Amino acid sequence: MLKLKHTRNDMEMAVLSKVFTDAMAVQKLYGKTPQQLGEFVEAFALFTDELPFEPLCMAIVKHIKEKNELPTPADVHQAINPPKPEITLGEYLRVS
Secondary structure: OOOOOOOHHHHHHHHHHHHHHHHHHHEEOOOOOOHHHHHHHHHHHHHHHOOOOHHHHHHHHHHHHHHHHEEEOOHHHHHHHOOOOOOOHHHHHHHO
C-alpha cells in the first residue's frame, strides 16, 4: 500500500497543531473530535505540502476568522491561489 508523507518540518507541524487546536475550541466541528487532531493535521499538511508555510498559516487564520467551520485544504488553496475570474460576454465584446 502506498503511504504518502508530507515534507513539513517539526516546527511547522507544531505551529499547525497549535493553530488547529485553538480553532477546534471555537469552530463548529461537525463530528470531528479533539482526539482526531493529529490525523487531521497530518492530512492537512499532506494536502497543502506544496504551499509556502507562512501564506498557508495566514490563509488558515483568515478562514477561521471569517467562517464557522474548519478550513479544508481546498479552502486554503483557493485563498492562496484564487481562480482567475471569468470574463463576461459584455467584457469580451468591449475588449474585442
